[in-house]
Amino acid sequence: MARLEQAITSIVDVFSEYASSDCKLNKQELKKMMEKEVQSPELKAKICSGDGDNIPWKLDRNLDRELDFKEFMNGVTTMAKCYYQKKTEIRLHRGLDPHFKACSGFMK
């Protein structure tokens, strides 16, 4: 399967596995998912609330203390941006791609 499609279906499958039948992640389900499905502390920190015990209010747009699929995808985007920024900075730092500098402004 093509890589982008495989990544997308994998993200949906992970959500479906951990979200209970109401198609939302409560805080226990989110905690279990993040423990098992994300290893990088840096990415975890983007999603998990300070005490790691609550649903991060930044993602819980409707404040129902659960994450629906749309809110979950906002979290995926947040983690992807974090990883992308790190990857871009590494390339800049190693001078792998000098004209890559144009990217540094992307995170505005």
Next chain:
Amino acid sequence: MARLEQAITSIVDVFSEYASSDCKLNKQELKKMMEKEVQSPELKAKICSGDGDNIPWKLDRNLDRELDFKEFMNGVTTMAKCYYQKKTEIRLHRGLDPHFKACSGFMK
């Protein structure tokens, strides 16, 4: 590597591979990516403009005729929602999870 993290890093890697040095996808790069990295016609239709030759204006928020990473991630979310909705409907249809009905309202 944990599945969610692997999917996220794969998405970033695909973007970085196809985006030229200005960290944006022009229409040729997007077209090449979608041809190779997404097989499902249904998912492709969500991202590719009608004639498949232009950057879909719905994603090109700043109308610069290119997709930066943030705009690209909006496209990934659109495809993920499409796949999620299909997967949820299949489960409903097969009665696999009768109380899954609660999900059908998610796409509001």
